Every structure is written in structure tokens, then in C-alpha cells.
Amino acid sequence: MLILECPYCGVKAEETELTPGYEAHLKRFGPGSSDEDFENYMFARKNPKGVHFERWRHAYGCGKWFLAARCTATLEVFGTYPAQTSEPPAEIVAKIKAKRPDWKGYK
């Protein structure tokens, strides 16, 4: 039963106040994109056993989507940040690297 801090309203929300939204930082491919790009956008998932960047919505609170860096094996949360972010923030990446030296990085 996770708790994640909403970066918008600062509430340490328990999971039941949130709705999960799976992998973050997906790039949308629309008309004109290749079959492969579209398939990857829609379906291919990193699904790592380890550090994962993912989407959550503070559905029962401020209603905002935010992103979280979380380990899917230990459920440790390295940080949360606004959804209006194209790549994981540097300080979160640094924190993960410090804690998980063998982490292969976000890409």
C-alpha cells in the first residue's frame, strides 16, 4: 500500500487516493508515423524489475497527474515530479545513481 507525495499539493497521499497510469515519458506517435514507432508507443513497455518512471494521478486530491521514480522490486520511491516534464529531473537521476550504482539509466 504505497504512499507517494503529490508534487503539486504536497499531500503524502496513500495509494487509494491515487490512480496509477503506467510508464511515463512515452512519446506520442500519430498519423504518419511508422508501424514500428506506433506499436512501440502503444504497447512496447520497459516493465523493468528495478527503477521505473511512471504516471500517477492524484485523483481524489488535486486531480493532477504527476510522475514518480519507483523501484518495482523494493517499492522504494526516489522522487515524484510534475507531469509536465519530458525527462526525469537530474536530481532524481543522481539520487538513483547514488543508491543503485548498477542502474543502467533511464533510457
Next chain:
Amino acid sequence: MKRYSVFAIAREALRYHQGWDKAWASPAPKSSYDVIIVGAGGHGLATAYYLGKNFGITNVAVIEKGWLGGGNTGRNTTIIRSNYLQDPSAAIYEKARSLYEDLSQDINYNVMFSPRGLLMLAQTHHEVRGYLRTVHANNLQGVKTEWIGPEKVKELVPIINIDGPRYPVLGALYQARGGTARHDAVAWGYARACSAMGMDIIQQCEVTGVRSEGGKVVGVDTTKGYIGTKKLGIVVAGHSGQVADMAGFRLPVEAVALQALVSEPIKPCMDVVVMANTVHGYMSQSDKGEMVIGGGTDGFNNFTQRGSFHHIEETLRALVETFPMISRLKMLRQWGGIVDMTGDRSPIISKTPLGNCFINCGWGTGGFKAIPGSGWAMAELMAKGEPGPLAAEFNMWRFREGQFIDESVAAGVAH
């Protein structure tokens, strides 16, 4: 291998059961095999078994990182049914169900297949229409199901509350020869049968890398060293993403936790399996007497084999409404498994971008019932290099083409 029978038991009883052999051998890996199956869950073991039985391929190793049957095969609610809506699903699940009918005799291991009847309650008009559709479809697919009214539901399940104020039971989709089997026995029985054919089941051995040459698989790195192989079958359920990654491709799969629980045992009170999808709960009573109850999935990637507790609460609320008598039973144990959910919630039995490497995954919340059929189809795919009709539509390219096999459409879920 010593045949199991009541006579064998009697003979052994006289000497305090000192004479039984190992159910399966635990050899060290050979340097190479014709086929390696990664994952000794039900699907992996059944694949190996039918490779041997149907194709005579026995130079096979099944490699398991933990103890065989310890993945989802060892932690599911054992529901077996084939009343699926879409043709490809109905075909493979019915194949599996029919193989279950005489699996105990086939592998000389009592898997306790118990076709006690299964019903899926319809509690809204929408669900009624969805299940009627399934009955019509099943009739054409050769799957025997029927629609029954609320009185018949009550007759089959005396402990049910059919006129709950919120969601009265309007009828049910009934599969008389759906039911349950003893989950561990399925894994153990197949393992024993594979071992008897000379296959190697190598436990406590994790695959850590997949090696290829010229676009074709040549072997795997494991915690017990490198092992060569001509063909590789990846059958690792919740860990499919990880092993696919080793083989260099990505899957339309997310791993999430699915939970289940049992109550304390009570005397027999419910002979059939009941699924109530409107309120999200399903329940059966095991031969030991516990009520076996399936919970929901988390909506986030999770490899911990434990889920969030509120799903258990949601399930129990639903079931207390449907079966008021369970309120004063007690939850004895809860647990979770890591299920592999695909983009259309249907499985993948497919060739892969890597030559001679095949994958069987995506059974998600409902693959126990499919074990014999899936093994049968996967063995055919691996032996021939091309899918047979059972597997054909479950290829991994269907997502790109948009050819979904979507079961959720009939108001159903996939347990």
C-alpha cells in the same frame, strides 16, 4: 519410474513408505540441449512434456530460477473454464480443458481435476446480454455452456444471496464441466512425467543472459553456467519482460501483482465455482474446505509478489454482499503473484525477432486453466518452427496490426 496406484501405496505402506523414488530427478545441467525451456511453471513443463510426447523431442532442459511450480502456477485460484468469447481463446482454453479431463491418467499423477461446474453471475442487464452472446458463440465453438436463471443459480449455490438489494442475480453463464484442479499437482505431475522421459529439470538455476549468433539463439547464461541449445522457449510469466530483454526484444507486457486469499476451512458448503464480475469477486471451496478467493490486480508494475491490501478489502466486500455467510469466516492467508498483462489481455505464443527463440507469456490472471493446451500449442510451435492453428492468432505481431483478441468485451474477466 514407479507407477502410482492404490496397490503401490498399499505395498509401500507395509514398509513405512521407505521405497518411493524421487518424483523427478535433479541433475546438473548438461553442456547443451536440443531445447531449453526457461521457466518450470505449468506452461513451461507442459511445453516440455508435449515436446516429448507429441514430437519425440526429449533432449530437453527446463530451467527454473526457484522451485518448480513456485511462480503463478503455485499461487492461483485454480479456476478452469473455457467459456471464452473469441474464437482463438475458446479454442485453446477448450483444448486445455479437454486435456485436463484425462490428464491424471495421461501423466499417472492425480491432479484432481474436478469439473464441478462453474458459473459467472450476471448482475446487470448488460452482463446478461454479454453472457448470452458468449453462450451463442460457445455453441458454434464446440464449447458446452448454457444460460441459467436465478432459481437454478440458487439451487447450485445454496449459500448465495440472489436478491441482494444492489445487484440481484439475473442469471448466470454456466459451464457444467468447468471447475478446478490441484494447482501444485499439475506442475509436479508434469515434472515427474518429463523427468521420466529423460528430460532435465534444473531448479535453483536462473537464466541471466541469452546468447545468439547470426540472429539465432545458441544458448543461455545461467547461475549454473553457460548452457547451449538449438531452440529456446521463454515461458516465465511475470518475468517475461526481463528474459525478453536478454533476448533483445520488447514485449507489450506489464508485470503487476494479483492477489488471492483463503479462509479457514469449513465443512463443504459450495460445490461449484462462482465468479461475480460486476462486483469483482470469485470464490470456490477447495477439497480441504477453505474458501479460495481471488482478488484484484494492482494498477502498477510490481515484482514483489504482494499487492496492495485494499484490493483484498474490495473483493471481500463484494463477496460478503453475495455470500453473507462468509462474514463470520476468517481470512487465513493472503498472497500474491506477478502476472504478465498484455495490451489486449490475451496471451502470446509466438516466434520472436530472435531466430529459434519462442515465447509463451501474457497469460496474466487466467493461465492456469490453459496449461495443457498452451503446452500443446507451444510444443507444436517449437517443434515445427511454425505455429499450428491453436497458436496462430496469438502471435506477438497482432498488436502492430491491430488484430486484438479482446476478451474483456463480453463483460468478462480472465481468471
Next chain:
Amino acid sequence: MSSRLAKGGRLIDRTTACEFSFNGKRLKGYKGDTLAAALLANDQMLVGRSFKYHRPRGIVGSGAEEPNALVNMGTGGRFEPNQRTTTTELFDGLTSTSQNHWPSLEFDIGVVNNYAARFLPAGFYYKTFIHPRFAWKHVFEPIVRQSAGLGQVPKERDADRYEQAYAFCDLLIVGGGIAGLQAALTAAKAGKRIWLVEQTAHWGGRAVVDGVEIEGQPAEVWVNATLAALSKMENVTIRNRCMAAGSYDHGYVLADEKVADHTPGDGRPRHRLWRIRAGQIVTATGAIERPLSFAGNDIPGVMLAGAVRDYVINFGVAPGDRTVVVTNNDDAYRTAIALKEAGLEVPVILDARANLTGELPAKARAMGIRVEAGKGIAKVKGGKRVTSVAICAQAGQGAVLEEISCDAVAMSGGWSPVVHLWSHCGGKLNWDTAKAHFAPDPARPPLNHDGSALVVTAGSASGHLLADEVLADATRAVGGEGAPSAKVPHEAPIEAVWVMPQGAPVELRAKMWLDYQNDVKVSDVQLAAREGYTSVEHTKRYTTLGMATDQGKLSNINGLAILADSLSTAIPQVGTTTFRPPYTPVTIGALAGEARGEIFQPLRRTPVYDWHMAQNAYMEPVGLWRRPYCYPRAGETHEQAVHREVLNTRTNVGLLDASTLGKIIVKGPDAGKFLDMLYTNVMSNLGIGKCRYGLMCNEQGFLSDDGVVARIDEDTWLCHTTSGGADRIHAWMEDWLQCEWWDWQVYTANVTEQYAQFAVVGPKARKLLEKLGGMDVSKETLPFMQWADGVLGGFRVRAYRISFSGELSYEIAVPASEGRAFWDALVAAGAEFGLMPYGTEGLHIMRAEKGFIMIGDETDGTVIPQDLNLGWAISKKKADYLGKRGQERPYLASPDRWKLVGLETLDGSVIQDGAYAPAPGFNANGQRNTQGRVTSTYYSPTLKRGIAMGLVKGGLSRIGEVIEMTKLDGSTQQVRICDPVFYDKEGEKQNV
């Protein structure tokens, strides 16, 4: 013979007697007794039967660990099976019956299994009952099932209520022994917000029974003082009768408070489930004593030494007159001493260890108790109770040296820390060879959300067995210093004993019970090992060791030690099975909490809900809404009512409560652009005051919702969604705005519930509105597909000229607070026009008569708009919209897709719901080929025949063709493909 002692009993109140019954016998106990203590006080040694062999079972323990003494308790709505007598507080009027036997506890037919035990070893059913095939289901399984299951089945609805509550703290301390109390006090003084929970009704744990001295006083004095100090502290919350059931990720702990189990029917909730979110969890859960494995160790009268001591000291109950003590450690001597001090006989203490150097053996000897070193029990004799023990050397094979008559045996195989809450979220254990137990490894704790230790352990839960160490550990666990001093006798080390005697032959091992409830013996574990079920998890599942209702609290460690021995490996190599919640079973009612009956789920009501109910409307769930399906009149079937409602609407005027329809406002400079992405057609060019029907698809291209969009002003649109779709579509809009197009200037607001919305439908609709008066609703001022604000009958309204029925139709929105009054006004004014309300089924039929699709009927998540001939609503001009790329995929673009058509039977009958159209031949899997299916099918009261829509290969190009459709009885019927618009194809009626 077990009996009540004349004196003693810390916990009982001899002045308050409680009458209770067991198997119909009326018995007496005292307030403060557990049911187990009271049963023992009445010499009720035999309390149940084991699971598999139906062997006689007596009380072994005194708390949560008890595997045997389970009863059916209560009657009617308070009946409960498998109630653990050792944790059940006695109350006046308690009724109980024993379990798992027939016809009676004393004479149980099922005991034949016991005589056949040799033929029923672990896993026997996997090896047999294989032939003949049908026999398993029809012969063997029924027998297996009939003998399985413990307690009886509750028959009535639960008479009690339950509740749940949230709590938050810095530190949750689990366990109210001296470790828990000390940890709580230390942390509380440091200012932390503390919760302290204890599962029993009492404080102090073992120390108060064991005669420990703290700060020079009996432990009880320190316990009371500490408790008093804690109770005064604002930052401390204390709960007894409150069991921490499980620790979950990120510091979530469930604790089950048994509020009124001991005072049933007093009006309070029976249980309260606390959902505690703790910064950190301190488990001070103590240790559990292990049985010893000797032959006959399951005969009633053989008990844990600590439990025997508990009964004597806490309840003034003697489990036996002559108790033999058997042990491998010093702690059990406390029991011998307590028995002796209570004036009871201890004929001998058998200690498996050769050298006894501790203070307690010396004290026992000094009290005149015979102590035998290096000895053990070869066999316990007796049937339904112990009659004697045969003594042997621990070292040998069990040659009997002497037989000693006795009526009870107190055994101790050492103590195992309670690690459940530590282990569930991943805490690891170390094997401590010196103490012969698994203890938490502080270096490998379960992790919290920030990567810190989620759990720390304190006291015996850490593996410390001596009170001074316990207190020091508890202080350290919460970062404190300076523990109170405790005086404890020096204890010599334990010596691990896994079978007694060491070289016991198989005949004896087949009589040594590990799991008392599930009848798993030493020989069963050895068999599992022999057969290759060598992982401890395999052994568990093959033998069912530890899977009973006590979850192996007594048996697990002994079992894995036997397994390790059988495999000639070390215990840590074997490891433990997985610890899973709950710690002890939790009532399902408590887990369901308040969510029963009326508040099982939210039931969404429109402002007119009460009116519908007062009319006896037949309601149907639509999402969480409840909507009238039809309004049957006296003597009418639902079907008749629906037909009447349809015909009346088509000839007079009908009234529909459409308040559930989703209404979302979308506003901003980029709102038009946004809606053009969301809908398949163009919304940006919709004129102010106008309405347009639109479709929404998901990114895959599948149709997900539809509805009418109204342009309110320059930068505001109002989007109607389906009733079930409002929240989903609103969330979907926000998702795109927040996560993809966050630089677009668009705001949304879900105003679904702000309005009551009613459809006034039928040829006389306009007349009715004109009668109410206040705004011009003429064709000229308010033409089809336009809207206007105004006043009707004195109400502020927004009227839309839209039609889902093909009739002249207005949808009129008023503020929800005025909804009921407006509805009443319509009903009153409508009387002269023959107004009748109609329900969802009438709505569905009328839309089907018109060939309008319904989300959820014509769509099922696999259908694209093109399949439904809705190409006209898909803009060809737009470069992009959600779903466009998905629809370009080969399978979605294929000309072979099934497309929407009308369907009618040749004889006018109604096609069955869900019917398929078979096509010639079979597919590669032997399934009949198909060419289509019905999506909506009704009897049309307007046309007086069956009408349907369906998806058929080839679609409208096949109009006029006759195909077959399935029937449930396996036959088929002939059906003609036709235009899906069955009624008023030119749309003349709605445009008037």
C-alpha cells in the same frame, strides 16, 4: 485430571462466575478466563479432532499459536466456526461445540482414517484415485471433501457490525510485553507519536508469568507503572485486544481490534480494523515455544511448558495432577517450579541435555524434583488423554528405561522469535545456532518507501530470551539508552533436539506429530524429502505442514529442521517458507468493514430518484447510478410496461430522467483545437447556439464514447457523454491536457451533477412546454440541433433540441436543486397530454427503431466508427485526432470487417440477444465459421415485430440477403439483412 486450583490465577476474578456450555454441557468459569482455561478447569481435556486422521485433540498452547483447541462458537447470526479457545475471553452465556467429528467428539467414525494412517501418508491422493477416470469427481473427491473442513458452516447473516479507522504515528509498537512497553516508553519520552498494540486483554507478556524482577520489583509492578505512565502521555495511544495482522508496504499495518467479542450484542461494533500508517514499525512480538517431536506428542494432555505455566499462574488451573516436564532448555524448569509451588506433582523432569548447569535446574532439584539429564520420552501412552510416558535415553533408539504414570506432559523445544511482521515485506532471517532459532537480521530489514528500515525488532522478537537483554534490546531498538535492570537466573544454553530420541526408528517417527491440526508427522516430511519435494516450499505443499489455521506457528521450525536433517544439509540452507498475513486469522466481516447493505457501494441518485422509487419503478444499475428501467403499473409485466411507455411516447409525450448524462465544460483559447483532437469530427467550427453529435475513440482507434456537443460561446463548449462515461471522459481530457498538450490553454469542468436533465419526447412535447410557458420553443426559434437558455414554467432552463428517439424532443436542463420541482411541474402539466415517464429500456427500443447506436451495445471495445457506418462523423480533413493512427493499422482498415446492418426475422419474431450468424464451414480449430452477430435486438411495439441491429461481414452491401442466426437451443433462424433505420427514415418526426 485437569482442574481449578483452590488459589491463584492472576487474571481471573473468582467473585464473578460465568456460565458457558460445551457440546451442550453447562459449565462454569470465571471472568478473566479464556475459554481454554475454563474448559481445562472443567477437566475438558478433549476438545476436538484433527483434520485428516480425526485423532483426539486437546489444548496445547495458551495463545495465538494454538492449533488444536478450535470450536464452533455462538448461535444464529453470531455463530462462528474455528474459534480459537485459547484467545477467546470467556463471557456469561458463551456456547461452544467441538468440530470435525461424527457422530460425536468421543466417538468419531472418521477415526478410521487414523487406523488407516499408514495408507494415507503425505501426498497419498496424488498417487491414487487415478483410475477409473470419473471416479475422482464422483466417488473419491466427495469422500475427501466430506472428511475435510473443520468448523460448521454459518447459516445466517452476521448479526454484528464492523468498522474501520485510519491511524497515523511515527512508531507503531506491536506487542505489550516488557519489550514493547519499554520501547514505547523510551520513544514516547523522546517525543515520538506512538501507537502501542497488544493482541490480548493483558499487558506484560511472558515476564509477568515468569517471575521476572525489574528494578528490584516483580515485573507486574513495573508493567503497571509503565502502562500508567504511558497512558498519561498525549503522544501515546494504547490499545489492547488489538492484533497487528500484517505489515504492508510503506508502513501500512492492519490491526484488528476485538472491541466487543467478549461482550457480544452490546451495541458496539464487534471489531474495528485499524489501518495504521506508521513511520516505522517496532515488533516486540515475543517468541513462541516449540513442541518436541516424540512419539505420541499429540495426545491430549501433552502441552507446551509455557502454556502449562500460564494456566497455573494466570488462571489458577492445573492441566494435570502429575505433570512430566520434558525439555532441551532451562526455561521449562520454570513450569516445573510453578507446578510444584502450586502444590502439584512433577514426577520427573526429562532433559535431553547431558549436562545441566543452569540455576533453574539446580533450583528444581533443590525443591526435590527428580531431574533426569540426557533423557527423553520414547513414547507417550494414552488415547483421549495421557496416561503415562515411557522414558528413554535421548542418545539411543528409544529403548524404554522406565514408564511413569502421569496425566499431563509439559514440553519445551526452545523458543522461536515471532517474525511474521518482520518478514512479510522482505525482512531476512539468520539462523542462530546457539539459540537454535531463526532471528531477524538487522542488516537486512524490510524497506520503507525511502529505503530505510521499515521494521525494527525488540526483545524476544529479536531473539533475546533473557529479560535483562530483552529490556536493553527494546531500549536500543528505538534509539534510547539506559534500560531498567532485570534480575534473571543464569540460563545454560539450549541444545537443539529435532527428534526424540535422536535415533528414533520409523515406527516412532510415524507417531511424532509436527503439525497437529493437519496431521503432518516427522515421517511425512522425511517422505517428502525422499520423493524429491526438497524445497521447503515443496515440502510444505506436499505435506500441508504449516498450512492449517495456526499457520505452523508450532510446526514450521521443527519441520524444516527435520527436512534439513533428511537432506543432510544445514537448516539455513533449507530456509523458511514465506510468512504471509494475517498473523492470526481475521474475520472477513471486519475486512469488509462498513461496506454492507445500504453503504456497500455508493449508489448515485438523480434529483428525481425518490419520485422513481415512489412510483415503484423497476431500477437498473448504470455504473453506480440507479436508473428506472420502466415504470410498471399494477398487474403489468416489465415488458408490457416498456411497450406502453414506448407507444405513449410515440403518440403523446414521454418524460425521461436523463440527469445521469455526462456534462463537461471545455473552455479556453485552445478549446476548439483540443476538441478536434478528442472527437473524430470537427467541433471547432460548430456555431454558437448549435449542437453536434460527436464520437470519441481511444488511441487504438476503437470507439469509446459518443454524445452531443453544444457550443456555448466563443471559447466554451459543453460536451455530453454517456451516463457511464462522464468521469472516465473527464479524466481522459485531463490526462491529455496535463500530460501531452500542457501548453494548450484549455480548462475543463465536470458539471454532470449540477443539472437535472429531462427529455420531453413525443408529438405533444412542444405543446407541453408551451403550456409551461416562458420561452419560445417553436421550430423557428429553437430548431433541431440547437439550444437556448430561457425560462419554462418559472424555472431557469437550458433547452436542447436533440433527439435520441426520432420524435420531436427537447432535453431540458435545470439546476439539480430545482430538478424535482421541475419534474413535478412537467408531470402535472403533462397530464392533459397523456404524459408518461419512460425508462431506459423504452429509450433503448426507440433508439434502435431509429437505428441509433448505443455505446456498450453496438460497441464493445473492438469496434471502430467506420464499422458502424459512422464515417460521416469522421473528419477527412483533420491531420490528426485520437485514434486516427490506430485506425490506419491493417486489421482496422481491412474491408473484411463486420459492419453495421439492420436485421429482421422473416416471421417477425425477435432475434435472441447475443446471437451469431454462422457461415459455411469450420476454421482450422474445428470451430464453426461466423459472419456476424447481433448487437441490439428488441420487440418493437411501434412496428409490432422484432427488430435488430448487428455487425455482419459485407455490411450494407448485403441488404436483402437472408442469413442464419443462432438460437440458444442450438437451432438457427432465418434473418434478413436490412436498413438499420426501421422508423421514420426521413427524420420527419424529429424535425417538426
Next chain:
Amino acid sequence: MSKIVSALNGAKFDGFASIREIGPVGMITLRAKPDVVGLAEAVTAVTGTPLPALRRIEIAGDKAAGWMSPDEYLIVVPYAEVAGALAVLAEKLAGQHHLAVDVSDARAVFRIEGDKAVEVLQKLAPVDHATLEPGELRRTRIAQVAGAFWADDKGYTLVCFRSVAAYVMGLLTHSAQSGSELF
């Protein structure tokens, strides 16, 4: 205006805390980013309060302004004054990207009062009351539905959606029953 009826028409329950459905209360959802020019003035003009900061509600008599999200405010005014308030907002925020809508009828409002009023909420919402600051508006989950509440010295005001008012009343009633006090 007798035809205006709140969701439960003033239902009441007295247990260890007293529960009252009140209303109708005038409410406006105002969506705008805090940096919108004139926003604070506009809000003050309709409520007499300052623009609320993160998670705060500013109360002035029967009017209030609450922070709902980074771009959303809740404006509370007497029911009859909503139209006027909307007009003021429209005027003051003209030309600025914003959205102001009347949601008075989409809501149900409850008062929970009594010494142990907080215990009623502790049974229903996953909220640590000790961490709430005075004047904090908490949006959260009330059992199975969304809700928001804030405290004053007499008790709590709880807001939920109108369609689930009866459900919420059921929850509050269940929770406030005498004999089920938590502490």
C-alpha cells in the same frame, strides 16, 4: 425559493457527533493559474477573502475561497449570490484565460459537530488529522467517493458530490453511532 431543495433536504443524525446536511450552498469552481493578473482581486471581490495559498481555505463569514489544485479554486458564497459572483468574476477576469462555473447544485454539504467530530472522519478518510494545519482544506477519499473537508472551532464542513449524498450520509451515520467512539 421553496422549489430549491438540497440533496437530502436537511437530513440529520445525532450519535456521538451530530451530522447535518446543510445547503444548498453557493459554490463556484474557478479555474485559473495563480499568476493570472487580477485573480486575487477578483476572488476578494466575491468572497472578501484573500486568494488562498496552497491547500488553504480563507473564510469570511458565509463566504470562503479554497485552494483545490494549482489551477483551481473553490468559491463559496450564499446560494442566491452565485449569479452575481459569476458576473463579478467574468468582469474582473475578462480577457484572461480562466473558467468559472456554478457547481452549487452539483454538491452536497455536511456539518459534523461535537467534541469527537474528528473521529467520524478518522473512520472514513485516509487523512492524518494531526498534520492538518488550521485553515487547511483537504481533498480526499471518503470511503468510496471523493470529498473535501475543512475544520473550524465548532466542527467540520464536508463537501461531496450531490448524487452520493445519501451514501455519504449513510457513512457518517454508521461512523457516528454512539458506542463506537474511537478514543
